Amino acid sequence: MDELALLRLSGGPVTRRRLARDLARLGLGEGDVVMFHTRMSALGYVAGGSETVIGALGDVVTERGTLMVTCGWNDAPPYDFTDWPRPWQDALRAGHPAYDPALSEADHSFGRLPEALRRHPGAVRSRHPDASFAALGPAAHPLMDEHPWDDPHGPDSPLARLVALGGRVLLLGAPLDSLTLLHHAEALADAPGKRYVDYEQPITVDGERIWRRFHDIDSQDGAFDYSGVVPEGQWPFERIARDMLAAGIGRGGRVGAADSFLFEARDVVDFGVAWLEENLGGPAADPAG
Template identity: 80%
Template sequence: MDENTLLTRSDGPVTRPRLVGDLERLGLAAGDVVMFHTEMSALGYVAGGPQTVIGALGDVVGESGTLMVTCGWNDAPPYEFATWPKEWQDELRAHHPAYDPLLSEADHANGRLPEALRRWPGAVRSRHPDASFAALGAAARDLMADHPWDGPHGPDSPLARLVAAGGRVLLLGAPLDSLTLLHHAEALADAPGKRYVSYEQPILVGGERVWRRFHDIDSADGAFDYSPVVPEGVWPFEVIARDMLAAGIGVEGLVGAGRSYLFEAEEVVRFGVEWMERKLGGGA
């Protein structure tokens, strides 16, 4: 689509009916289980904001479909608090509120939509404090149930269940580097030098606040050292996603004024695992 078309499509407010039409043209359909990432500013002026976006997505997938977002926890204790002076640590351990799926805000770095969806009537949020997801719709409870405490991006995670459900991933004006599902590929890939993190966070167990240690791939800095195969300053997921598109995986189009992408979850993970193992020297 050329620049003049993009400018024409960006004129005027982005309304719920317009979003519905654009999403359907992109290929989203009734009954879809879709994890979405949104950059609101890229869509243009959305009349009604997140409420309009979630409403339009719900209109398209219908009652038999499901919407899913990545949340995290905005006010989680910092990973490095264990390096603080002991008296600071003691104070934090004594008084930091536990993660509460109903009350704890989604990470603001993920934009406005995850917080809006996790507060939506009927939404279900997973129990993991650092890697929580939320879902709304027919498959929400199945996707979110018993999120593994350790390896929360790996087998039996909400991401794994998205794949098993024949789910899809929608980048709604969001950049290619926001393709969170590739963390599941990192968790599965058999490549050398996989990086892990351990950290402590408070959770509720039987109504009591308990500090628990968690173990996961390093999803913040990357589970692997991609520097030999990815240009400096570029998040590797962008490179993998562009290679996917070049291989004919995923579709691209405009939603509102925002360049958007729709992928099949199973194809993303399969391509991601193969890419990581080939580029980084792993695999059987």
């Protein structure tokens, strides 16, 4: 979509002041710890791009608040490289740079904002190569420090800490299936058939590049088989989020030209765990235990 079309869609340039006004109307406030997901094109023509969005969010939460994004690692080696021919594996192991929180790019599929925020002066990025997050504000270190190497979406992860800090989740024009916090619900849910992955990635330990093995839920292909409970063509997290909204959890509104949603992190996880256990045959759905 060209700039003129975006301007028409959004009723003119979407400025920092307009974004801040819309965010406050949606319910974001001073001192909030908020994890946000953004689809820039949905907002309309944003004058100044990513920095305008970050600036507007900062204006609303003020210096007392903290902004958080999910980053990942755009150039991480593929999980299945250990299935490659041995010479290819050896070449990758010898030459692939170690993950560097300060330099390694955020996953491009997450949009422009994670990369912009993690490069922002004062931002803190977590140490986990595959499941990294970044935060900016006074709660950045409490959220990011010592991100667990294994089960990086589970207890004591940045997602768990977001919940513990009374945090919130904001979808700025982003689709409902982008609710990364539901991976934390998957990690916590006591339901059968949970799927895990083990993989290797290079990190730096005491100044030396090493290959470390990691263990996590399968956040790429799905921690569970949702085919029996989610209609074909619909993403599992979208279904959970729609059920959550139908239950009165979360609030929606327009930010710029985008339909946007604000959730309490604890509500998302509590609802997500209950939904998973009920619909996937966990304790909530099996009286016999």
